[in-house]
Each structure stands twice: as structure tokens, then as C-alpha cells.
Amino acid sequence: MPRYNLDQLEQRLQKFNPSDARKSREWFAEQARKLGNMVSEKSVMTGSRQRSAIYPGRMYLYQYYPIGVKTLPYYDALPLVIPFSADEKTFTGLNFHYLPYKVRYVLLKNLLDFATNKKLDDKTKLRLSWQYIAGVSRYRGVNSAIHKYRYDRVMSHFMEVPANQWFMALLLPVERFKSGEGMQYMDKNYVWQQSMQYL
Helix, strand or coil, rough: CCCCCHHHHHHEEECCCCCCCCHHHHHHHHHHHHHHHCCCCCCCHHCEECCCCCEEEEEECCCEEECCCCCCCCCEEEEEEEEECCCEEEEEECCCCCCCHHHHHHHHHHHHHECCCCCCCCCCCEEEHHHHHHHHHCCCCCHHEEEEEEHHHHHCCCCEEEEHHHHHHHCCCCCCEECCCCCCCCHHHHHHHHHHHCC
16 A cells, blocks of 8 residues: 655545535544555655754654653654744644544644634744643643653654644544553553543
8 A cells, every 4th residue: 555645645635525525524534534544654754844943833743762761651752743832952842642633623723723824824833832831721632732852852854744734634643652662552542541631
């Protein structure tokens, strides 16, 4: 089976996306999940949007290997993050992979209240900060999705996800939860169950 990157998946989705069905969240979510078997960790990281730096308010995919894997119960090896703060060594953002698909969708939809525009084009980004995050903590999922990352533990380039693909990206089943130095795969349903305890 051929494997596709995000741009190619978006093109495939548009081909069989009737105009009247585009407004249906359930239909879109179903199509994104069907497309999920057409991506792999390698294919989803290919494309023309590879970046060496990140900018707050935009969405990125990247490979990550944290410090202290022996003590961590699990970690996301392929985070899908919208960063909202950064310094020289670290950045902090919302990693949607720690949340079930429906919660991701609702959270992002609510966060669009902080978008620079509603067009979801190349200029769209979210105006998020610690102040904004504290204000939107009422949105289900915000607290469980906040994670800090070290630049020196990012194991790939950053793949920028354009705003018009945000919803498709967060509905694709590309999360890679792992545990320990052996990087054994963890059941995503277990991770989500743990996250939901704090919602």
C-alpha cells in the first residue's frame, strides 16, 4: 500500500469530499481515520514544509526522544504540537495526541477563537500565551495537552502543518506512544484514559 504525506492526503480527501459533506464534522473525522492507514511515521514527515525552527501559534509534527525515559510512564515519540512559549533550550505547547480524537477536535475548534484570522490560510496562527492558556483552561483537554520539550531532544526536522490541514492532522491516527529505553509501544487508549482523569 502506498504511503502519503499530509499534502497528498489532503489532496485525496478533497477528491472525494462532496461540498455539502464538508460541513459535517462526523463525516470529515471518518474520512480522516480511513486515510490513517495510508500514512506511516516516515511518510507523514516528508513533504515541502520541513522547518529548522518553530514559531508560536503554528502547528508542527516532529520526532522526539525525551530525557529520563527510564522513569517516564510513556511519551509521545511523534508529537503534534502548537507551541505557545519558548526560550533558548525549550518550548512549551499543546500536544493534541494526548487527547482522544473528539476532544482534540472540540479543543481546536474552541482555540480558533484566538486565531489571527478565520480563513485558515498560510497566515493563520493562534495567539496563545500562558495568559491565554490560563484563560482557556476551562476548555476540556487544555491541561492534559500541555507539555514542555527540549530542542536538543528533537530527533528530526519540524514538519509544519498548514492551518487548512490542522483538523485533518489532529484526526489522523499517527500518535506514537512509547515507553522505556526499548521504546515499546503503549496503547493509546490507555494514555487517553490517563489524560481524561484530569479533564
